Amino acid sequence: MRTRRVGGSGLEVSRLGLGTMTWGGDTGLDAATKLLTSFAEAGGTLVDTAPAYGDGAAEKILGRLMHTVLRRDRFVLATKAGFGLKDGHHRINTSKKALLDDLAGSLRRLHTDHVDLWQVHAWGAAPVEETMAALDVAVSSGMTRYAGVCNYIGWQIGTAAAWQQAVPGRAPLISGQVEYSLLARRAEIEVIPALAHHGMGLFAWSPIGRGVLTGKYRNGTPRDSRGARDHLSWFVEPYLESRSRAVTDAVARAADGLGLSPAQVAMLWVRDAPGVTAPLLGARTAEQLQAYLGLDEVHLPEPIVKALDDVTGGPNQARTAAG
Known part of the structure; x- marks a missing residue:
């Protein structure tokens, strides 16, 4: 699998990443083992996790597999901090103490002395200088090689990145993680330009x-899908409306003409979009993941890309500028 550099840093990752949000829940140890093995055999290196995934279960499974199945040094390991469950409620705490406590817990669960990328999971109420100071401590102590942020909007990325760039010796932010797909192109307005x-x-x-x-939801909600599960239906429901159906139909038509699956078309559109380092694939089974692993030499034709842009909100300005 080809690799890409993360922003202007020296870190290189596979241009597909493996997400672990369902590990410890819908994805058990056996399925996770097959996922990680298949991903590594295809040349994948980037694995993204978080303490919030399964309340630490995802990290525990990943830590176990990196000591029994595959070596830790085969992967670029990314985790997060500052977001999780407390007393049954989601909480965001980006204070320095909370972040460093989260990191210490992650290292224990992952059975490693460092991660390659440590990310603030969400913007919080703590002063930005306090949040960023935790990243400085983590990088300078060797607990992480690089630092990044997740789910920040444009002005938050600009504020945090500028703070880190203002004084030599602070840990630079090398990445931002955000939702981005043919159904969620908001990042093109401010997030992607800010990152660039x-x-x-x-x-x-x-x-x-x-x-x-x-395309699995085109004729209803399959029983074995995320949308049919009480704990994940909220995650899927926003995209089960008429506009989303029109986009899904357009992706399916493109897939039919190209001899690909709709999922492959959707992934390729993201993988090769301007500014993207890697899409994070949250496959629940090795069979789902396998569909994305043999596409290194496959690219969507430019007319198809433009048609999908048009049907999902209009031209991608970064693509237009590059052309």
Whole structure:
């Protein structure tokens, strides 16, 4: 699998990433083992996790597999901090203490002395200088090689990146992680330009539109889908409306003409979009993941890309400028 540099940093990652949000829940140890093995055999290196995934279960499974199945040094390991469950409620705490406590817990669960990329999971109420100071400590101590942010909007990325760039010796932000797909192109307005301005890479989560762009929901909600599960239906429902159906139909038509699946078309559109370092694939089974692993030499024809742009909101200005 080909690799890409993350922003202006020296870190290189596979241009597809493996997400672990369902690990410890819908994806058990056996399925996770097959996923990680298949991904590594295809040359994949980037694995993204978080303490919030399964309340630490995803990190525990990943840590176990990196000591029993595959070596830790085969992967670019990314995790997060500052977001999780407390007393049954989601909480965001980006104070320095909370972030560093989260990192210490992640390292224990992952059975490693460092991660390659440590990301603030969400913008919080703590002063930006306090949040960023935690990243400085983590990088300077060797607990992480690089630092990034997740789910920040444009002005938040600009504020945090500029703060880190203001004084030599602070840990630069090398990446931002945000939802980006044919059903969620908001990032093109401010997030992607902000990342580009500050020399940061983009990791796109839910590149298949939370599973909707596979086409599986075109005739209802399958029993074995995320949309049919009480704990995940909220995640899928926003994309089960008429506009999303029109986009899904357009992706399906393109797939028919190209001899690809709708999911492959949706992923390729994200993978090769301007500014994207890697889409993060949240496959629940090795069979789902396999469909994306043999596409290194496959690219969508330019007329198809433009048609999909048009049907999902209009031209991508970054693509237009590059052309």
